[in-house]
Amino acid sequence: MAVKPTLRDRRRVQTAREIQRAALSLALRHGHDAVTTEMIAAEAGISQRTFFNYYLNKDAAIVGEAPCFDDGTVAWFRASSGPLLADLLQALRRLLNGGELDRGTSQLIDRLLDTAPELLPIFYGSLRRLRDQIADLAVTRIGADARPDAELLAEAISHALGDTFRIWANDEAMSADSIVDVAGAKLQVLRGYLAQV
Amino acid sequence: MAVKPTLRDRRRVQTAREIQRAALSLALRHGHDAVTTEMIAAEAGISQRTFFNYYLNKDAAIVGEAPCFDDGTVAWFRASSGPLLADLLQALRRLLNGGELDRGTSQLIDRLLDTAPELLPIFYGSLRRLRDQIADLAVTRIGADARPDAELLAEAISHALGDTFRIWANDEAMSADSIVDVAGAKLQVLRGYLAQV
DNA sequence: CACATTAATGCACACTGTGCAATATTTGCC
DNA sequence: GGCAAATATTGCACAGTGTGCATTAATGTG
Known part of the structure; x- marks a missing residue:
């Protein structure tokens, strides 16, 4: 390989x-x-x-270009049988450990987003391919009929991930390994809001 | 008025x-x-x-242009003290009852999205102003510090709403009143996925 | 009807993005 | 090293986008 x-x-x-x-x-x-x-x-x-x-x-x-899952990670996911969200986050961990993240570039992007908020949709849009891949993975678990739901889930995950990237870019003390964990915590916050009916 | x-x-x-x-x-x-x-x-x-x-x-x-909350609805939300998500969905109900939805146009949009999936980001993007408004409302409840979380919630809500619009456009039997209910159900499905850790 | 306000239009212009053909560079191979 | 195939870079032409500005037309108000 x-x-x-x-x-x-x-x-x-x-x-x-x-x-x-x-x-x-x-x-x-x-x-x-x-x-x-x-x-x-x-x-x-x-x-x-x-x-x-x-x-x-x-x-x-x-x-820039967002990373995407390698074949090994896709194969791992398909073989795994853990809880859906846990496995998706684990796949993202593999992705981020593999790719070399450049904190300097991320910082510049973050600063630019502060001065030009009209770029925010473009920033989140850059995660589109990754989001589609997450949706594809989710569909293998929940069935093709539920693709819109898979995409909703994928959108939430990639949004949380994007937020966390910006946090990581500005926090030298934060390790790349913890990005997915923090994003996962954000998703649990979201879950809490969704329970407030 | x-x-x-x-x-x-x-x-x-x-x-x-x-x-x-x-x-x-x-x-x-x-x-x-x-x-x-x-x-x-x-x-x-x-x-x-x-x-x-x-x-x-x-x-x-x-x-086209997405609708946005009128002042009355914003005032209602600020005065209400129900659960967060319930109140947000109620505000959306007021919005959809007020504005006149054109199912014919929605159908055309839906058909176009089927043949040109590259327009999907633009479709969801058209809900941007509404999403920002939802985030603004949410922030009045959960505090300005939690704005990123409010935006994540708003994104999930507007995504679910967009999906439901497409369903409504193609289902003559579905009333406009039930759009928000169906979107709410989709959000509960999402909550279920988020619990699978 | 007269006048202010707002909308529609023509025109020039800078910028975006693509197709194509020509040129330059890299690669694999002997 | 040298040669041919593959790939990258470039210039150029061109269709399309979007804006500023001045002019003209339509509408609102008294």
Whole structure:
């Protein structure tokens, strides 16, 4: 399963990161609206055309790409038979331990979201693929008929996770391992509210 | 409080509806991507410039404008002291009874969402203002410190409501009054999932 | 009817995003 | 190392989006 990351692959990742850095830096300096894709490309040292080879649009470059489950985690989930939410959170733990989280970038995103709240939907939207994957996993347990319910659950989970990312970004003392735990606690708070009928 | 809807006001509402009708009709006929704002304007019998006076963008014209709480409902909520979720759902009942829902338009939207799932985020996004209002109401109960939790709750509620709209649109036998009840039931299903730790 | 207010429109313009063809770089292979 | 295939980058043209501004038309008010 271990891959041989060729030069091209490393460059690709590197360039994607540089573009995101450029986009974040410019947005923080000049405001989100004042930044154009041409400026980002110039700052990142590439052509505008290449920018669009990496990201579909300006917003995607700013929030970057969310991680998604690897095959091993999906297989683990399907084989497991624990409580639904517990297993979903465990899958997320595997995901976050695997991927290398960059607290610096997360901090920049968080600061930008403070000054430009109109970006919040885009931030949560960046978790879309992950959310869809969570819904897919949930459906394997509760049945395809309940897909809308699975998506509701997945939306709550990814929202809580997004909130927790912002907390983690600003709390150096918080370890990446505890992100999922804190998100899980938030979900229990939600459960409490939902019981208030 | 009863207003005198002047000719201008009626025209404004009428034109907004015609634009939405045109946008939906064209998107269903030719596909969302193939429709331009110019085509919508032509179909609605207005100039492209006027189109942008009514809607910020093409997507907004398709999903239309979501309703929001009137002052009376907000005042009622602040005065009430029932359980949080029960009161929020009651506020939504008042909202839906007041506004006139158009099942025909909702059906068109639903059909379009079936053929163009990439519009789903935009559909749920159209409930953004309502969601923010729900969060505002919740904050008056649980305190400003818990705003992220209020937003998580509001997101779950508005998501469930959006799902229920789609059900209602396709079920002639379902009354508008029961929309909130069904959404409430969905939220209890979610609560059940959240308990599976 | 006269006048103020608001809406609709045309036009210019900056920006977004895509397709395509040309050029440059990397990779695998001998 | 050198060569051919695969892949990346780039420039260019172009359709579409969305806004600002000035002009014209419609509506509300007295």
